[in-house]
Amino acid sequence: MNIIKLDAIESTNFYLKELAVKNDVESYTVVSANYQIAGRGQMGATWHSEIGKNLTFSILIKFDSLEIEHQFYLSMAVSLGLLAAIRMHISSPLFIKWPNDILAEKDKLAGILIENIVSGNAIKQTVIGIGLNVNQEQFPATIGNVTSLKNVTGIFLDTDLLLETIVISIQNFMGYVERKEFEQLKKIYLKSLYKYKKPAMFEDKKGAIFLGKIVDVFEDGKLVVELEDEKNRKFNLKEIKFASRRS
Ligand code: BTN
Numbered sequence: 001m002n003i004i005k006l007d008a009i010e011s012t013n014f015y016l017k018e019l020a021v022k023n024d025v026e027s028y029t030v031v032s033a034n035y036q037i038a039g040r041g042q043m044g045a046t047w048h049s050e051i052g053k054n055l056t057f058s059i060l061i062k063f064d065s066l067e068i069e070h071q072f073y074l075s076m077a078v079s080l081g082l083l084a085a086i087r088m089h090i091s092s093p094l095f096i097k098w099p100n101d102i103l104a105e106k107d108k109l110a111g112i113l114i115e116n117i118v119s120g121n122a123i124k125q126t127v128i129g130i131g132l133n134v135n136q137e138q139f140p141a142t143i144g145n146v147t148s149l150k151n152v153t154g155i156f157l158d159t160d161l162l163l164e165t166i167v168i169s170i171q172n173f174m175g176y177v178e179r180k181e182f183e184q185l186k187k188i189y190l191k192s193l194y195k196y197k198k199p200a201m202f203e204d205k206k207g208a209i210f211l212g213k214i215v216d217v218f219e220d221g222k223l224v225v226e227l228e229d230e231k232n233r234k235f236n237l238k239e240i241k242f243a244s245r246r247s
Contacts, residue, residue: 001028001167008035008051012058013115013129020117020125025060030167032057039131041111043237048143053136055159058129059167061174066123070182071116072221075100076189077177078112078128081170083192086110086132088165090152095194098214098223099237102132103194107147109133130166134159145244182219190217201243204235209243 009015012031019025036056039047049056079100086102087094095103102110113129133148134157149157176185190196196214203209215232216224222234
């Protein structure tokens with residue numbers, strides 16, 4: 001494992017992508033930063049993290065053959081690897097909130113931003129960015145529904161050790177993708193999926209609130225929700241979210 005530790009940079013995802021463009025970077029190279037000036041979240045959001053308290057890092061992984069249509073299996077392997085590493089420290093319930101947030105009960109503990117480098121129909125390399133709240137105890141009120149390992153367990157953790165455990169755990173789960181054991185991987189993912197087969201309130205892109213039940217996730221990442229009329233509908237990331245607080 002090749003870990004590059006940096007003090008303050010713009011974003012570890014951005015740094016690693018640039019590095020991979022200019023150099024032949026070995027698979028499982030990790031870039032970790034004490035602080036990101038412009039940490040990025042999903043869908044253009046910003047990722048906030050107090051200096052030196054948490055983990056903000058990116059991993060570059062190379063693939064020999066991974067088709068774009070299977071891209072969500074990559075996301076499943078990352079969230080399951082991260083979840084398994086966190087489970088070594090937390091005994092209370094943890095979930096994966098679709099597509100790949102990690103929740104402790106209902107609060108967000110970690111977020112994942114995956115950026116694929118594609119050639120033709122294949123994912124050649126991927127940059128997996130992870131923000132995990134470790135030792136931060138206070139969060140701005142504007143963020144809401146967020147927690148840290150320290151807040152859940154009361155225990156201060158060594159971020160360097162934790163980082164190595166997470167990377168090894170993700171490497172283990174990536175084995176499912178490399179061996180193309182997609183169905184097994186999905187089964188494990190669904191077992192940890194937040195509100196899987198449970199009634200929950202959702203919000204669509206127009207702001208309409210509706211009741212539904214997650215019944216499946218497709219390999220391209222679309223969420224399948226059974227609606228009140230018992231019909232199934234597919235949604236992509238931009239089309240649906242859990243309605244705040246009530247779900
Ligand atoms: C999200 O939940 O919105 C995804 C958050 C991903 C944050 C991490 S922190 C390390 C890496 N570098 C970034 O700029 N973003 C990811």
